[in-house]
Amino acid sequence: MLLGLLIFGGIELSQGIAVRQALDSGVGASARALSLDPSQWSFAASLVQQTVDQNVMGASSPVTLRIYDSGGTLRSSAWLSGSNFGTSFTLEASAPFDADIPFLANAPITIRVRHWGIVERYP
Protein backbone atom coordinates (compact mmCIF):
# COMPACT_ATOMS: atom_id res chain seq x y z
CA MET A 1 0.00 0.00 0.00
CA LEU A 2 2.82 2.35 0.95
CA LEU A 3 4.70 1.46 -2.23
CA GLY A 4 1.56 2.17 -4.30
CA LEU A 5 1.11 5.53 -2.60
CA LEU A 6 4.73 6.45 -3.27
CA ILE A 7 4.72 5.37 -6.91
CA PHE A 8 1.39 6.92 -7.91
CA GLY A 9 1.95 9.93 -5.66
CA GLY A 10 5.34 10.44 -7.28
CA ILE A 11 3.87 10.28 -10.78
CA GLU A 12 1.11 12.75 -9.91
CA LEU A 13 3.59 15.05 -8.17
CA SER A 14 5.81 14.94 -11.26
CA GLN A 15 2.83 15.91 -13.42
CA GLY A 16 2.06 18.82 -11.14
CA ILE A 17 5.69 19.95 -11.23
CA ALA A 18 5.77 19.65 -15.02
CA VAL A 19 2.60 21.74 -15.40
CA ARG A 20 3.94 24.39 -13.02
CA GLN A 21 7.29 24.48 -14.79
CA ALA A 22 5.61 24.81 -18.19
CA LEU A 23 3.30 27.51 -16.84
CA ASP A 24 6.27 29.42 -15.41
CA SER A 25 8.19 29.20 -18.65
CA GLY A 26 5.22 30.17 -20.81
CA VAL A 27 4.17 33.11 -18.62
CA GLY A 28 7.75 34.44 -18.52
CA ALA A 29 7.94 34.40 -22.32
CA SER A 30 4.44 35.88 -22.66
CA ALA A 31 5.18 38.72 -20.22
CA ARG A 32 8.22 39.63 -22.29
CA ALA A 33 6.23 39.42 -25.53
CA LEU A 34 3.52 41.67 -24.07
CA SER A 35 6.20 44.11 -22.89
CA LEU A 36 7.35 44.56 -26.44
CA ASP A 37 3.87 44.52 -28.01
CA PRO A 38 1.01 44.87 -25.49
CA SER A 39 -1.63 44.32 -28.18
CA GLN A 40 -0.63 40.67 -28.63
CA TRP A 41 -2.88 39.27 -25.92
CA SER A 42 -4.22 36.34 -27.94
CA PHE A 43 -0.70 35.38 -28.98
CA ALA A 44 0.40 35.48 -25.32
CA ALA A 45 -2.56 33.35 -24.19
CA SER A 46 -1.93 30.85 -26.96
CA LEU A 47 1.78 30.71 -26.11
CA VAL A 48 1.09 29.83 -22.46
CA GLN A 49 -1.55 27.24 -23.39
CA GLN A 50 0.74 25.59 -25.92
CA THR A 51 3.63 25.51 -23.46
CA VAL A 52 1.43 23.80 -20.86
CA ASP A 53 -0.02 21.38 -23.43
CA GLN A 54 3.48 20.34 -24.46
CA ASN A 55 4.90 19.77 -20.97
CA VAL A 56 7.13 16.74 -20.50
CA MET A 57 4.58 14.73 -18.49
CA GLY A 58 1.79 15.28 -20.96
CA ALA A 59 -0.77 16.51 -18.41
CA SER A 60 -2.84 19.19 -20.09
CA SER A 61 -4.90 21.81 -18.28
CA PRO A 62 -6.93 24.79 -19.48
CA VAL A 63 -5.02 27.97 -18.69
CA THR A 64 -6.57 31.24 -17.53
CA LEU A 65 -4.56 34.40 -18.10
CA ARG A 66 -5.06 37.60 -16.09
CA ILE A 67 -3.37 40.96 -16.07
CA TYR A 68 -2.85 43.24 -13.05
CA ASP A 69 -1.51 46.78 -12.84
CA SER A 70 1.32 47.82 -10.51
CA GLY A 71 -1.19 48.39 -7.71
CA GLY A 72 -2.45 44.82 -7.93
CA THR A 73 -5.80 45.73 -9.53
CA LEU A 74 -7.24 43.32 -12.08
CA ARG A 75 -7.24 44.88 -15.57
CA SER A 76 -8.27 43.89 -19.05
CA SER A 77 -6.28 43.11 -22.17
CA ALA A 78 -7.64 46.36 -23.64
CA TRP A 79 -6.08 48.30 -20.76
CA LEU A 80 -2.73 46.70 -21.46
CA SER A 81 -3.04 47.29 -25.18
CA GLY A 82 -3.59 51.00 -24.58
CA SER A 83 -0.90 51.37 -21.92
CA ASN A 84 1.89 53.85 -22.37
CA PHE A 85 5.62 53.20 -22.44
CA GLY A 86 6.90 52.38 -18.95
CA THR A 87 3.63 50.98 -17.57
CA SER A 88 4.32 48.12 -15.16
CA PHE A 89 2.08 45.07 -15.13
CA THR A 90 1.90 41.60 -13.66
CA LEU A 91 0.82 38.67 -15.80
CA GLU A 92 -0.79 35.79 -13.93
CA ALA A 93 -1.63 32.39 -15.34
CA SER A 94 -3.56 29.72 -13.48
CA ALA A 95 -4.36 26.13 -14.32
CA PRO A 96 -6.41 23.59 -12.35
CA PHE A 97 -4.61 20.44 -11.26
CA ASP A 98 -6.23 17.37 -9.77
CA ALA A 99 -3.81 14.83 -8.30
CA ASP A 100 -5.33 11.36 -8.60
CA ILE A 101 -3.58 9.26 -5.93
CA PRO A 102 -4.97 5.85 -4.87
CA PHE A 103 -6.27 5.58 -1.27
CA LEU A 104 -6.30 9.37 -0.93
CA ALA A 105 -9.20 11.78 -1.38
CA ASN A 106 -8.88 14.00 -4.44
CA ALA A 107 -7.81 17.52 -3.56
CA PRO A 108 -8.05 19.76 -6.64
CA ILE A 109 -5.67 22.68 -6.53
CA THR A 110 -5.00 25.65 -8.78
CA ILE A 111 -1.44 26.24 -9.89
CA ARG A 112 -0.68 29.96 -10.19
CA VAL A 113 2.33 31.69 -11.66
CA ARG A 114 3.03 35.42 -11.88
CA HIS A 115 5.59 37.36 -13.86
CA TRP A 116 6.32 41.05 -13.84
CA GLY A 117 6.61 43.07 -17.04
CA ILE A 118 6.89 46.63 -18.27
CA VAL A 119 5.57 48.09 -21.52
CA GLU A 120 8.49 48.94 -23.79
CA ARG A 121 6.61 49.73 -26.95
CA TYR A 122 7.65 53.11 -28.26
CA PRO A 123 4.72 55.34 -29.22
Add this chain to the structure above:
Amino acid sequence: MTSERSAQTAVWGLLAMMVFIAVASGLVDVYRLYAARNWAYSVAQEAALAGTSKGRDWASISSSEEMRLVGTTAKAEAEKLVAAEMAARGITGYTMDVRVLPDPTGGSISGYPPRPVRLGSSRGSWSSDEPAVGVYLEVPVNWFLLNRLGIVPKDVHVFAAAGVAD
Protein backbone atom coordinates in the same frame (compact mmCIF):
# COMPACT_ATOMS: atom_id res chain seq x y z
CA MET B 1 9.87 -20.42 13.43
CA THR B 2 6.76 -18.62 12.17
CA SER B 3 7.04 -15.92 14.81
CA GLU B 4 10.74 -15.40 13.89
CA ARG B 5 9.75 -14.88 10.22
CA SER B 6 7.00 -12.46 11.25
CA ALA B 7 9.50 -10.48 13.30
CA GLN B 8 11.94 -10.39 10.37
CA THR B 9 9.17 -9.21 8.04
CA ALA B 10 8.23 -6.44 10.45
CA VAL B 11 11.84 -5.26 10.70
CA TRP B 12 12.32 -5.31 6.94
CA GLY B 13 9.01 -3.55 6.44
CA LEU B 14 10.01 -0.84 8.88
CA LEU B 15 13.40 -0.42 7.22
CA ALA B 16 11.82 -0.25 3.75
CA MET B 17 9.33 2.34 4.97
CA MET B 18 12.15 4.49 6.39
CA VAL B 19 14.08 4.22 3.15
CA PHE B 20 11.03 5.19 1.09
CA ILE B 21 10.28 8.15 3.34
CA ALA B 22 13.92 9.28 3.13
CA VAL B 23 13.89 8.97 -0.68
CA ALA B 24 10.59 10.87 -0.96
CA SER B 25 11.84 13.62 1.38
CA GLY B 26 15.10 13.89 -0.54
CA LEU B 27 13.17 14.26 -3.82
CA VAL B 28 11.00 16.96 -2.27
CA ASP B 29 14.16 18.82 -1.21
CA VAL B 30 15.67 18.54 -4.68
CA TYR B 31 12.48 19.97 -6.14
CA ARG B 32 12.43 22.79 -3.57
CA LEU B 33 15.99 23.69 -4.52
CA TYR B 34 15.15 23.54 -8.23
CA ALA B 35 12.00 25.64 -7.82
CA ALA B 36 13.77 28.18 -5.59
CA ARG B 37 16.59 28.55 -8.11
CA ASN B 38 14.18 29.08 -11.02
CA TRP B 39 12.13 31.58 -9.05
CA ALA B 40 15.22 33.50 -7.91
CA TYR B 41 16.45 33.65 -11.51
CA SER B 42 13.14 35.07 -12.69
CA VAL B 43 13.18 37.68 -9.89
CA ALA B 44 16.74 38.69 -10.80
CA GLN B 45 15.85 38.91 -14.50
CA GLU B 46 12.73 40.98 -13.85
CA ALA B 47 14.58 43.28 -11.44
CA ALA B 48 17.35 43.85 -13.99
CA LEU B 49 14.70 44.64 -16.64
CA ALA B 50 12.92 47.03 -14.25
CA GLY B 51 16.16 48.85 -13.46
CA THR B 52 17.12 49.12 -17.11
CA SER B 53 13.68 50.20 -18.27
CA LYS B 54 12.90 52.73 -15.56
CA GLY B 55 16.46 53.98 -15.20
CA ARG B 56 16.82 55.31 -18.74
CA ASP B 57 18.33 58.79 -18.92
CA TRP B 58 16.11 60.52 -21.49
CA ALA B 59 17.96 63.81 -21.02
CA SER B 60 21.10 62.12 -22.31
CA ILE B 61 19.31 61.22 -25.55
CA SER B 62 18.36 64.87 -26.07
CA SER B 63 21.80 66.25 -25.29
CA SER B 64 24.21 63.69 -26.72
CA GLU B 65 21.94 61.31 -28.68
CA GLU B 66 23.34 58.45 -26.66
CA MET B 67 21.38 56.28 -24.24
CA ARG B 68 22.64 56.24 -20.66
CA LEU B 69 21.20 55.04 -17.38
CA VAL B 70 20.67 57.10 -14.27
CA GLY B 71 22.63 54.88 -11.88
CA THR B 72 20.73 55.70 -8.69
CA THR B 73 17.30 55.35 -10.31
CA ALA B 74 18.15 52.09 -12.05
CA LYS B 75 19.57 50.61 -8.84
CA ALA B 76 16.60 51.79 -6.74
CA GLU B 77 14.03 50.39 -9.20
CA ALA B 78 15.74 47.01 -9.37
CA GLU B 79 16.04 46.83 -5.59
CA LYS B 80 12.41 47.85 -5.17
CA LEU B 81 11.21 45.00 -7.35
CA VAL B 82 13.39 42.44 -5.55
CA ALA B 83 12.15 43.67 -2.15
CA ALA B 84 8.52 43.48 -3.30
CA GLU B 85 8.90 39.94 -4.65
CA MET B 86 10.69 38.74 -1.52
CA ALA B 87 8.04 40.33 0.69
CA ALA B 88 5.27 38.71 -1.37
CA ARG B 89 6.83 35.30 -0.64
CA GLY B 90 7.70 36.15 2.95
CA ILE B 91 11.40 35.55 2.38
CA THR B 92 13.82 37.21 4.79
CA GLY B 93 17.56 36.89 5.18
CA TYR B 94 18.32 37.22 1.49
CA THR B 95 21.26 39.17 0.07
CA MET B 96 21.05 41.44 -2.96
CA ASP B 97 23.82 43.21 -4.80
CA VAL B 98 22.71 45.46 -7.66
CA ARG B 99 25.29 47.19 -9.85
CA VAL B 100 24.78 49.57 -12.73
CA LEU B 101 26.95 50.31 -15.76
CA PRO B 102 25.40 53.65 -16.77
CA ASP B 103 27.68 54.68 -19.63
CA PRO B 104 26.63 54.29 -23.29
CA THR B 105 29.53 51.90 -23.85
CA GLY B 106 28.86 49.85 -20.73
CA GLY B 107 32.04 48.80 -18.95
CA SER B 108 33.12 46.04 -16.60
CA ILE B 109 33.18 45.31 -12.88
CA SER B 110 35.75 42.82 -11.71
CA GLY B 111 34.84 40.56 -8.82
CA TYR B 112 31.17 40.94 -9.56
CA PRO B 113 29.10 38.88 -9.16
CA PRO B 114 30.83 37.84 -5.93
CA ARG B 115 30.57 34.15 -6.82
CA PRO B 116 31.35 32.77 -10.26
CA VAL B 117 28.20 32.23 -12.30
CA ARG B 118 27.73 31.17 -15.88
CA LEU B 119 28.47 34.24 -17.96
CA GLY B 120 30.14 32.84 -21.02
CA SER B 121 33.82 33.71 -21.07
CA SER B 122 33.76 36.19 -18.19
CA ARG B 123 33.06 34.12 -15.11
CA GLY B 124 32.83 36.25 -11.99
CA SER B 125 33.72 39.44 -13.86
CA TRP B 126 30.76 41.22 -15.32
CA SER B 127 31.10 43.26 -18.47
CA SER B 128 28.70 44.81 -20.94
CA ASP B 129 29.09 46.87 -24.11
CA GLU B 130 25.87 48.82 -23.45
CA PRO B 131 24.27 50.51 -20.42
CA ALA B 132 23.18 47.69 -18.14
CA VAL B 133 21.95 46.62 -14.73
CA GLY B 134 23.23 43.51 -12.96
CA VAL B 135 21.35 41.82 -10.14
CA TYR B 136 22.95 39.24 -7.87
CA LEU B 137 20.83 37.42 -5.30
CA GLU B 138 21.49 34.94 -2.53
CA VAL B 139 18.22 33.40 -1.40
CA PRO B 140 17.90 31.01 1.56
CA VAL B 141 16.13 27.73 0.89
CA ASN B 142 14.16 25.94 3.59
CA TRP B 143 14.96 22.26 3.34
CA PHE B 144 12.44 19.60 4.25
CA LEU B 145 14.81 16.76 5.13
CA LEU B 146 18.32 18.04 4.60
CA ASN B 147 17.97 20.62 7.40
CA ARG B 148 17.80 17.74 9.85
CA LEU B 149 20.97 16.23 8.41
CA GLY B 150 22.85 19.53 8.60
CA ILE B 151 23.74 19.54 4.92
CA VAL B 152 24.98 22.89 3.55
CA PRO B 153 24.80 25.08 1.51
CA LYS B 154 21.22 26.24 2.03
CA ASP B 155 21.24 29.25 -0.31
CA VAL B 156 20.78 29.61 -4.04
CA HIS B 157 22.99 32.13 -5.83
CA VAL B 158 21.76 33.72 -9.04
CA PHE B 159 22.80 36.55 -11.31
CA ALA B 160 20.99 38.25 -14.18
CA ALA B 161 21.72 41.34 -16.24
CA ALA B 162 19.78 43.46 -18.69
CA GLY B 163 21.02 46.17 -21.00
CA VAL B 164 19.66 48.88 -23.28
CA ALA B 165 20.45 48.23 -26.92
CA ASP B 166 20.56 51.20 -29.28
